[in-house]
Amino acid sequence: MTTSADLSPETAVLDCLERWAAAVRAKDVEAIVAHYTPDIVAFDAILQLQFKGLEAYRRHWDACMALCAGPMAFQIHEEVIHVDGNVAFCHGLIECGGANERGEIDTGWLRATIGLRRIEGEWRIVHEHHSAPFDMTSRQALLDLTP
């Protein structure tokens, strides 16, 4: 059996993030928040400047999942991981979306930066930053950009 102690640091971090992304696709909020530390500070793409602490961010995930009917896309691309000792961060693009009225999945692209600490041998997410850029003139979020 392969345990996280056998993996390279980058692979162990990516393994944590892939399990987190799978929990998002499964819309399993308990499995999502199991990756977070109690003092997580999250900058999500929508609604508020920040969510401070696990309970505030869990309520936000609950609200987000209530908005999404049907299957969900949530895939990390172009990920780059920097890790040394017990601190790591990863940046990448996330292709995400949900089913439209015809049952087809419409996706768009967001940017993600995720900060982690290794605590008692396990990688945990201490910070997330998700966003779309906006247009300076119209102030509209640019949700149709592709890499």
Next chain:
Amino acid sequence: MTTSADLSPETAVLDCLERWAAAVRAKDVEAIVAHYTPDIVAFDAILQLQFKGLEAYRRHWDACMALCAGPMAFQIHEEVIHVDGNVAFCHGLIECGGANERGEIDTGWLRATIGLRRIEGEWRIVHEHHSAPFDMTSRQALLDLTP
């Protein structure tokens, strides 16, 4: 004389970020980009999904500075720094803005996450992520939020 080798790791990272922020306030693009590695990947608040590499991001900074007349505000708040060995990341809120037609500085708040590596003893920025959240219904960037 205090050198970066004498500082705690967190203080050395914050010192790098405060010098970077001072370069932004001074609108000194050469001093800004002196903090970056050649392979920086930047997710800025406006325009594009990402800027890959120092030259692409330098051109973006040049274009941004051309838009800003008069004095500029750019102050990091609520910063949290995680560092181990030669890798660090920092998240915080940036109060930024420029002069309006009456010469007064109007500011707003953005979120920032900055990833760094220590290379030959000096901290360098390898990744930046700046953003405003947006409203799901109107798709408008939420530029009037305050902490």
